[in-house]
Amino acid sequence: MDTTYFGRNFGVMVFRSHTIHRNIFWRYLPYETIHAYQEGIEYLQSIGWNISGIVCDGRRGIFNAFGSIPVQMCQYHQMAIITRYITRNPLLEAGKELYQIIRKLAKVHESDFVYYLNEWYDNWAEFLVEKTVHPETGKWHYTHRRIRSAFRSLKTNLPYLFTYQKYPELGIPNTTNGLEGVFSNLKTKLRVHAGLKRNRKIKVIDQYLSK
Numbered sequence: 001m002d003t004t005y006f007g008r009n010f011g012v013m014v015f016r017s018h019t020i021h022r023n024i025f026w027r028y029l030p031y032e033t034i035h036a037y038q039e040g041i042e043y044l045q046s047i048g049w050n051i052s053g054i055v056c057d058g059r060r061g062i063f064n065a066f067g068s069i070p071v072q073m074c075q076y077h078q079m080a081i082i083t084r085y086i087t088r089n090p091l092l093e094a095g096k097e098l099y100q101i102i103r104k105l106a107k108v109h110e111s112d113f114v115y116y117l118n119e120w121y122d123n124w125a126e127f128l129v130e131k132t133v134h135p136e137t138g139k140w141h142y143t144h145r146r147i148r149s150a151f152r153s154l155k156t157n158l159p160y161l162f163t164y165q166k167y168p169e170l171g172i173p174n175t176t177n178g179l180e181g182v183f184s185n186l187k188t189k190l191r192v193h194a195g196l197k198r199n200r201k202i203k204v205i206d207q208y209l210s211k
Contacts, residue, residue, distance in 0.1 A: 001040065001056055002074075002176050003032035004183040006190065010198060012205060015040050016179045019171070023182065023209045024049065028202065034065050041066055053163070053172040063160050072163040075106050076175040078154070085150035094124045095147050102154070106174060110162035117154060182209070 005011040009030035016023045025044055029036055041051055051069050056062055058073040058081075082102045086095040101116045108116075121128075128151070130143040142148055164172040186208050190201060 001037060001054060002179050002183070003029070004187070006187070006201060006205075007198075010201075012209075013037070013040060014179060014182065014209065015044060016182065018055070018173050018178060021178070026209050032059070034059065034062050037062065038065055041069070052170045053167065055173055055176050057176065058157055058160070070163050070167050070170065070172065071160055072172050072174060073157045073160040074174075074176045075161060076177060076180070078102070078157055078161060079105060081153050082150045085146045085153070090147075092144070092147065094120075094127055094144070095150075097123075098147065098150060105161065110165055113162070114158070117151075117158070121151065 001013070001015045003011045003013040011029055011031060013027050013029055013032055013036055014023055015025040025040055027036070027040065037056070041054070045051060051066075053070045053072060054066060055072045055074055057077040063071050063073070079102055082099070086099060088099070090096045090099055097120055101113070101120055104116065105113060128142070128144060128148050131140045132143045133140045162174075164170075164174045186205065189208060190196070190204060193200075193204065196204065
């Protein structure tokens with residue numbers, strides 16, 4: 001499940017079945033909320049769907065919002081988060097090493113990834129707590145804030161990055177790429193019809209998502 005936007009306050013939240021490759025429910029909303037995702041899951045269950053697992057982008061608080069249903073953090077989104085913090089070409093050696101670890105995310109077992117991440121932290125623990133003090137105010141901040149934020153994101157999301165490995169019998173995908181492809185193709189079609197009013201866009205979106 002994920003949400004994409006077609007302008008300010010105009011988004012569509014889509015739930016897609018990985019097993020039958022179909023969009024099974026969607027709703028329009030100005031912005032995504034955990035409550036809206038919960039309502040979507042509850043609606044699908046109410047009409048007979050068995051939700052064996054959920055793959056999402058890792059919005060804050062979402063991992064604990066669905067009771068006992070296993071939740072997988074999209075590994076692609078996690079890689080994108082790290083890239084936003086340290087870029088694809090980090091200048092500092094700590095960033096370069098962390099980027100190489102995140103590139104292994106979709107290729108290794110959870111235990112190996114945890115080992116690489118812990119080893120990185122052991123090597124760079126003192127580096128991460130370095131502080132910069134403002135010469136006039138005396139206030140300080142962590143010198144390498146972006147690398148710290150990248151590492152903190154990984155540590156926070158780590159329990160949900162390998163859910164698909166913990167439940168192999170469920171066939172949970174490790175990314176929302178199937179849905180991202182739907183969004184990409186949909187936006188390409190809408191660009192061909194630039195200038196459509198919102199109600200017309202909704203008709204096009206409904207038609208596309210229903211196929």
